[in-house]
Amino acid sequence: MKDRLLPVGIAGLGSYAPQRVLTNAELAQMVETSDEWIFQRTGIRERRVAAEGEDSGAMGTLAALRAIENAGLEPGDLDLILCATTTPDKPFPSTACRIQDRIGAKRAGGFDLNSACSGFIFALNTAAQFIRTGLKKRVLVIGTETLSRLIDYEDRNTCVLFGDGAGAMVLTPLEDAGRGEYLGGSIHADGGKDDVLEVPAGGSSLPASLETVRNRQHYMVMGGNKVYRFAVSTFVRLVREALEPYGYEELGRIVPHQVNQRIIESALERLDLPKEAAFTNIHKYGNTSAASVPMAFDEAYREGKLPEGKLVCSVAFGAGLSWGHFLLRW
Numbered sequence: 001m002k003d004r005l006l007p008v009g010i011a012g013l014g015s016y017a018p019q020r021v022l023t024n025a026e027l028a029q030m031v032e033t034s035d036e037w038i039f040q041r042t043g044i045r046e047r048r049v050a051a052e053g054e055d056s057g058a059m060g061t062l063a064a065l066r067a068i069e070n071a072g073l074e075p076g077d078l079d080l081i082l083c084a085t086t087t088p089d090k091p092f093p094s095t096a097c098r099i100q101d102r103i104g105a106k107r108a109g110g111f112d113l114n115s116a117c118s119g120f121i122f123a124l125n126t127a128a129q130f131i132r133t134g135l136k137k138r139v140l141v142i143g144t145e146t147l148s149r150l151i152d153y154e155d156r157n158t159c160v161l162f163g164d165g166a167g168a169m170v171l172t173p174l175e176d177a178g179r180g181e182y183l184g185g186s187i188h189a190d191g192g193k194d195d196v197l198e199v200p201a202g203g204s205s206l207p208a209s210l211e212t213v214r215n216r217q218h219y220m221v222m223g224g225n226k227v228y229r230f231a232v233s234t235f236v237r238l239v240r241e242a243l244e245p246y247g248y249e250e251l252g253r254i255v256p257h258q259v260n261q262r263i264i265e266s267a268l269e270r271l272d273l274p275k276e277a278a279f280t281n282i283h284k285y286g287n288t289s290a291a292s293v294p295m296a297f298d299e300a301y302r303e304g305k306l307p308e309g310k311l312v313c314s315v316a317f318g319a320g321l322s323w324g325h326f327l328l329r330w
């Protein structure tokens with residue numbers, strides 16, 4: 001059976017960040033914090049915020065069009081669209097359907113996938129299976145987030161960390177893509193820790209009411225320290241497991257979820273890897289949840305930071321709790 005699975009590759013990459021920059025200095029006028037505190041604890045200098053009326057679908061559309069162009073394809077060539085987002089445009093229809101219409105991908109089916117910060121990793125692993133089995137040929141995978149709409153700008157624990165943006169990749173059979181061979185990945189969860197990072201209201205368990213709005217329950221809440229420890233140990237474990245069959249000398253770059261510069265550096269230290277082993281752009285965008293891996297990937301690619309023929313590993317972790325990885329040979 002295994003012999004009949006088709007090798008999968010990354011045919012195209014693209015990303016989009018909204019224009020509006022929100023600096024640490026501006027946040028310091030909104031809550032009790034400082035540029036120094038935020039930068040030292042997180043590595044973030046600024047993040048982007050979507051304009052009024054600019055939603056996850058709009059940003060995902062722009063990232064998608066760039067990835068499709070980079071793949072040398074037309075939207076009409078796509079068979080399937082997977083959209084990872086925790087901030088969909090509406091409860092339904094899916095943001096994938098809205099993007100399908102906006103880009104004019106007439107032949108493609110599509111659906112959303114929500115696993116918070118691990119969303120893009122899970123969506124890419126899912127997309128790869130469709131191609132490996134021959135069920136679909138050209139799959140667009142998007143990570144897009146408008147986290148600014150879930151953030152309480154009176155809560156300094158969370159408002160300094162997150163930003164908006166979108167990233168996308170087009171996956172095809174390797175023989176068409178010619179690069180970025182998908183070597184495998186993982187999808188994990190521990191749903192017993194759902195209160196570490198959550199938006200309490202707005203879903204079926206606590207629908208919107210005057211009271212939920214009054215109690216500010218539509219905003220993200222986070223146990224920062226618990227997430228910190230979970231993220232460092234999970235990062236280390238995922239990279240070790242992914243590289244075990246190959247050896248560290250094969251590693252070209254880690255493109256991790258842009259969670260926090262300190263988390264990334266502390267994990268690298270434990271792995272005995274230099275700072276440069278990981279690509280980061282968190283100083284510019286903060287944590288953009290499901291958009292962070294494809295945004296960082298696209299930037300690393302454009303800056304020539306993905307060494308040809310070497311392994312590139314992406315790891316992510318987030319609400320759920322959930323965590324996972326994918327491994328490519330670039």
Ligand SMILES: CC(C)(COP(=O)(O)OP(=O)(O)OC[C@H]1O[C@@H](n2cnc3c(N)ncnc32)[C@H](O)[C@@H]1OP(=O)(O)O)[C@@H](O)C(=O)NCCC(=O)NCCS
Nearest residue numbers: 032033037041117156157160224225227228259260317318
């Ligand atoms: C949130 C985070 C940056 C806080 O850093 P930390 O070093 O753990 O800081 P602590 O939570 O221990 O807080 C230390 C102090 O700083 C204060 N503080 C918290 N946020 C602050 C802010 N934005 N500005 C200034 N002070 C702040 C706290 O109130 C606390 O004060 P106290 O000692 O008087 O109680 C860190 O825990 C983190 O990055 N966690 C992971 C979060 C994350 O990535 N979530 C998404 C996962 S996908």
